Every structure is written in C-alpha cells, then in structure tokens.
Amino acid sequence: MSKKTEDLIEQLAAAAEPVYCLGSPFRRTLIWFAWSMPWIAAGILIWGLRADIKALSSDVRWLIEEGAALATAIMAAMAAFCAGVPGRPHWEHYIPLMPLAIWMGILVQGCVQDWLALGSISFVLRPDWQCILDIAVLGLGPAIAITFMILRGSPIEPTTTTSLGALAAGSLAAAALRLIHREDNSLMILVWQVGAVFGLVFLGGIFGRRILRWRVAGAS
Amino acid sequence: MKAAQAGDRSAYAEALRLSIPIIARVIAAQRNYGLEMDDLVQDVLLALHSVRHTYDCNRPFIPWLVTITRHRVIDAYRRRNKVSKNETAMPELPETFSTADSNWILEGIGDPDLLRNAIKDLPIQQRRAVELLKMRELSLKEASAVSGMTVAALKIAVHRGLKTLRARLTGHRAEPDNRLN
Numbered sequence: 123m124s125k126k127t128e129d130l131i132e133q134l135a136a137a138a139e140p141v142y143c144l145g146s147p148f149r150r151t152l153i154w155f156a157w158s159m160p161w162i163a164a165g166i167l168i169w170g171l172r173a174d175i176k177a178l179s180s181d182v183r184w185l186i187e188e189g190a191a192l193a194t195a196i197m198a199a200m201a202a203f204c205a206g207v208p209g210r211p212h213w214e215h216y217i218p219l220m221p222l223a224i225w226m227g228i229l230v231q232g233c234v235q236d237w238l239a240l241g242s243i244s245f246v247l248r249p250d251w252q253c254i255l256d257i258a259v260l261g262l263g264p265a266i267a268i269t270f271m272i273l274r275g276s277p278i279e280p281t282t283t284t285s286l287g288a289l290a291a292g293s294l295a296a297a298a299l300r301l302i303h304r305e306d307n308s309l310m311i312l313v314w315q316v317g318a319v320f321g322l323v324f325l326g327g328i329f330g331r332r333i334l335r336w337r338v339a340g341a342s
Numbered sequence: 343m344k345a346a347q348a349g350d351r352s353a354y355a356e357a358l359r360l361s362i363p364i365i366a367r368v369i370a371a372q373r374n375y376g377l378e379m380d381d382l383v384q385d386v387l388l389a390l391h392s393v394r395h396t397y398d399c400n401r402p403f404i405p406w407l408v409t410i411t412r413h414r415v416i417d418a419y420r421r422r423n424k425v426s427k428n429e430t431a432m433p434e435l436p437e438t439f440s441t442a443d444s445n446w447i448l449e450g451i452g453d454p455d456l457l458r459n460a461i462k463d464l465p466i467q468q469r470r471a472v473e474l475l476k477m478r479e480l481s482l483k484e485a486s487a488v489s490g491m492t493v494a495a496l497k498i499a500v501h502r503g504l505k506t507l508r509a510r511l512t513g514h515r516a517e518p519d520n521r522l523n
Binding site: 124126127130131132134135136137138139140141142143144146206207208209210274275276278279336337338 | 397405410
C-alpha cells in the first residue's frame with residue numbers, strides 16, 4: 123500500500139460520520155407507494171372516478187389488468203431500489219417482467235377478442251394525446267418521489283435504475299388512469315397508455331447517467 | 343463495516359485497509375485496462391466512502407465491495423477513453439507553434455542580435471544607407487535629403503552594405519564587386 127493510499131484511508135476515516143443506512147428494497151417500496159398515493163388520490167379526486175366503476179369491479183378481466191399494472195409498478199420500484207444496492211443478485215432487475223407480461227398479455231388478448239367480435243373495425247386507432255398528458259401528470263408525483271429515493275442508492279447501474287423507476291411511476295399512473303378514463307378498447311390502451319409508459323421508461327433510460335452520478339471527486 | 347456505519351473511525355480505517363487486497367485483486371482480474379493501479383484503488387476507496395450507507399449488514403460484504411470496484415474500473419476506463427478520444431498521440435512535441443512570434447530563428451541569418459551587430463560593424467556610409475533605406479524604409483530622395491549623400495552614392499552604399507551583411511551572416515566571404523568599385 124502506497125503512502126498516498128494510507129493517507130487517503132486516514133482522511134476518509136477521519137471524515138467518517140455515522141450514516142443512516144438504506145432500508146430494505148421492500149420497505150423502501152412501501153414508503154414510495156405511501157408517498158405516491160396522495161398524488162394519485164388527488165388526481166382521482168380532481169378528475170373523478172369513471173361512472174361504471176361499480177360494474178367494472180366485478181369484471182375479472184379488468185381486475186386482472188388493473189392488478190397486473192399495479193403489480194408492475196410495485197415490482198419495478200422494488201427492482202429499482204435493488205439495482206441501487208451493490209452486490210445484490212442481477213435477477214432482481216427482471217422481477218417486474220412477470221406482471222408486465224401478464225398486463226401486456228391481457229391487453230393483447232383483449233385486442234384479439236375485439237377483432238374476433240368486431241372484425242377490422244376494432245383496429246381503428248384514434249389519436250388520444252390527452253391520455254399521454256394524463257399519464258405524465260399522474261406519474262409526476264411518483265416519479266419525483268422515486269427519483270429522490272434512488273438518488274440515495276449507489277449509481278452502479280444508472281440506466282437500469284432510472285428505467286425501472288420510470289416504469290414504476292408510469293405503471294402506477296396507468297393503473298390510476300384506468301379508474302378515471304372510460305376507454306376500454308384494448309388497442310387504444312395498449313398504444314396510448316402503455317405506449318406512454320414505455321415512453322417514460324425510454325426517457326428514464328436516456329437521463330439515467332445524468333441523474334445518477336458518483337459523488338466522488340473527479341468522478342464522471 | 344457495521345461499526346464504521348455507526349461512526350467508529352478506527353473500525354472504518356481497518357475495514358478500508360482490509361479491503362485493499364480484494365480491490366487490487368478485482369482490478370488485476372479486470373486487466374485494469376492500462377490504468378494506474380494505485381489511482382484505481384484510491385478511486386474505489388473514495389467511491390466506497392460515498393456509498394457506505396448502502397451496505398446492508400445482513401448481506402455479505404465482499405460482493406458489495408467487488409461490485410463497486412468493478413463499476414469504478416469500468417467508469418475509469420470510460421473516462422480515460424473520453425479524454426484520449428480528443429487527444430492525438432505525437433512522438434515528440436513540434437519545435438515551434440504556428441504564431442509568427444514563436445517562429446524567430448534564434449541562430450544564423452535570422453538572429454536579430456547577430457544582424458544588429460553586423461550592421462554596427464559596417465563602414466559608416468554603408469551603415470547609414472542601410473539604416474535609412476532598409477530599416478527606416480525611406481525613399482532614395484528622402485534618404486539623400488537626410489544624409490546629404492547623392493542618390494547614386496546611396497545606391498552603391500546600400501548594395502555593398504547588404505552584400506557585406508549577407509557574407510557575414512552566412513559565413514561566406516563577400517566577392518569583390520568590380521562593377522560598382
């Protein structure tokens with residue numbers, strides 16, 4: 123060990139104040155969810171629940187879709203928090219893929235069902251930019267909350283971490299939007315709502331390295 | 343490390359010292375990409391210090407340390423590549439820069455001191471002609487009015503003066519100019 127390294131150890135040890143350790147990813151996910159809920163609730167209160175919500179609560183397909191979107195949000199948040207802790211297994215990054223596959227699967231199945239029932243008319247796509255805007259607004263609170271929380275972790279995999287964080291915020295917003303918007307065409311949901319979520323994931327990935335940086339002198 | 347997280351400085355220093363052989367092994371295993379080992383070790387120590395709160399006491403320490411080390415080595419390699427992309431390797435530095443001031447020839451015919459001394463050594467009439475016509479850049483008429491010499495005498499004097507200067511500065515002997523003598 124060189125003299126400089128020994129000096130550095132002395133300096134670091136002298137500067138070592140007690141630190142507040144990160145909680146477990148599960149606990150941090152619960153905190154994030156609790157922080158995000160008032161924002162989502164405010165959105166639902168302002169825009170109002172859709173009129174047919176009672177009828178939908180007994181629709182198994184709708185419940186599975188909604189549950190899968192919510193599970194994707196929770197699993198993605200947990201995976202984002204795991205990705206910020208060095209030494210955790212890599213497979214944890216992929217846990218949101220399962221609920222995401224169920225969510226996508228149910229929407230694709232809905233598209234097929236619509237096509238079988240209505241024919242090619244079910245594939246008519248209307249522009250619905252409002253949907254993207256609503257997802258962005260509903261997802262803003264959860265996105266800010268998760269950004270602050272992942273900033274406490276290690277920036278070892280910045281792109282993965284921010285992409286997963288964006289997936290969590292976007293999926294939560296999409297799940298909330300299904301309680302507000304009266305849009306049940308699977309193709310429309312797949313293109314505009316899920317498309318907006320993937321747009322957020324893409325943006326999260328792009329800005330990952332800028333958001334999460336090592337706070338070390340001379341680090342990039 | 344648990345004690346270090348609680349603020350125990352000696353335990354922290356010990357944990358860092360014990361980490362160095364592991365860090366060095368990981369760097370060596372990654373072939374360190376031609377980077378300085380000591381610099382990398384120090385960089386990892388700084389990184390480790392900045393994220394020591396992310397260590398979970400219920401999990402093993404070494405995977406945590408190894409992951410940080412691996413990522414810091416890759417980041418250091420990226421940083422070096424970013425810098426070297428904008429650099430051109432040269433076998434030796436160029437002798438001069440492109441500006442005119444830096445291109446003075448310090449020895450030989452372009453040396454200003456040598457030229458000044460050679461002018462001083464010229465016979466008085468030749469020196470006067472060179473000073474007026476070449477250094478002050480006067481016309482023959484103006485130089486004639488200033489010096490009191492005729493235009494023809496000035497022409498001859500400046501010609502001889504330049505010839506003498508050229509010979510002195512290049513080290514050749516001036517050939518006698520029969521036409522003008």
